[in-house]
Amino acid sequence: MRFQNKTVAITGGNSGIGLETAIAFKDQGANVAIFGRNAETLAAAQQAHGFLTIQGDVTNRADLDAFFATTKEQFGKVDVVFSNAGIAEFLPFEAADAAHLDRTLDINVKGVFHTVQAALAVINDPASIILTTSVANVSGDPNMSVYAASKAAVSTFARTLSTELLPKGIRVNSICPGPTDTPIFDKMGMDAETTVATKEFIKTRMPVGRMGTAADIAHAVLFLASDESAFIVGSEITADGGFINCAVA
Numbered sequence: 001m002r003f004q005n006k007t008v009a010i011t012g013g014n015s016g017i018g019l020e021t022a023i024a025f026k027d028q029g030a031n032v033a034i035f036g037r038n039a040e041t042l043a044a045a046q047q048a049h050g051f052l053t054i055q056g057d058v059t060n061r062a063d064l065d066a067f068f069a070t071t072k073e074q075f076g077k078v079d080v081v082f083s084n085a086g087i088a089e090f091l092p093f094e095a096a097d098a099a100h101l102d103r104t105l106d107i108n109v110k111g112v113f114h115t116v117q118a119a120l121a122v123i124n125d126p127a128s129i130i131l132t133t134s135v136a137n138v139s140g141d142p143n144m145s146v147y148a149a150s151k152a153a154v155s156t157f158a159r160t161l162s163t164e165l166l167p168k169g170i171r172v173n174s175i176c177p178g179p180t181d182t183p184i185f186d187k188m189g190m191d192a193e194t195t196v197a198t199k200e201f202i203k204t205r206m207p208v209g210r211m212g213t214a215a216d217i218a219h220a221v222l223f224l225a226s227d228e229s230a231f232i233v234g235s236e237i238t239a240d241g242g243f244i245n246c247a248v249a
């Protein structure tokens with residue numbers, strides 16, 4: 001039980017990578033609190049896994065303050081924060097309007113900023129904060145100008161926030177997932193056939209021959225949350241099946 005008596009708070013813990021990570025922490029003895037917008041998936045996660053669930057939106061600071069206050073009330077100070085909530089909206093640059101820009105930056109960048117700031121009111125010393133970035137922050141793929149920029153911003157947070165928070169005993173790192181098979185692909189406005197075709201195309205670009213699973217990413221998050229990574233500070237761990245650094249043979 002690597003996280004016995006530890007308190008873990010996860011935004012976007014009701015789906016995909018966040019949900020799988022929440023399950024992994026719980027399996028390792030942690031008290032887990034999750035935060036998301038969708039009441040149905042929150043309730044399902046609560047029922048299946050016994051998490052503390054709080055409904056809210058990362059674009060609303062009051063919701064985040066309530067999330068962390070309730071988590072502390074229930075479990076005590078927070079040892080691990082996984083700031084993972086995010087959206088993936090892809091548009092050609094010329095079609096990317098102000099609403100798209102605002103939505104993505106509000107959730108993916110400001111949402112992370114406010115999550116970490118809100119967490120500081122209840123965080124332990126020592127503690128570990130993990131932020132979710134993406135291979136998009138280095139890959140230069142089409143239609144991802146805004147999404148990629150949002151994740152590159154988060155990548156810099158891991159470094160700047162580490163510098164500022166290390167004196168409080170807080171390590172900040174980021175996890176950089178490659179293409180990972182989660183419900184995010186069902187939220188991109190594609191029909192079912194196009195979603196399947198998109199995933200098949202992605203596989204052809206994967207050196208390991210498959211997309212990632214949420215569990216692939218969860219393993220790295222638990223490592224970054226654990227004492228085994230005590231010497232890792234302000235870093236980004238890439239879990240992408242070789243997507244960025246290797247060629248497809």
Ligand SMILES: NC(=O)c1ccc[n+]([C@@H]2O[C@H](COP(=O)([O-])OP(=O)(O)OC[C@H]3O[C@@H](n4cnc5c(N)ncnc54)[C@H](OP(=O)(O)O)[C@@H]3O)[C@@H](O)[C@H]2O)c1
Nearest residue numbers: 012015016017036037038057058085086134179180182184
């Ligand atoms: N899957 C990939 O290929 C991939 C690759 C690189 C990076 N990522 C990143 O990994 C993270 C998790 O994505 P995923 O693949 O697991 O997708 P997912 O299954 O769609 O999960 C996204 C989570 O974020 C939450 N969320 C989104 N907007 C929110 C908001 N405004 N307020 C509160 N919660 C919000 C969602 O909650 P609701 O359902 O309640 O809205 C959901 O729990 C994201 O940051 C994503 O950008 C994913």
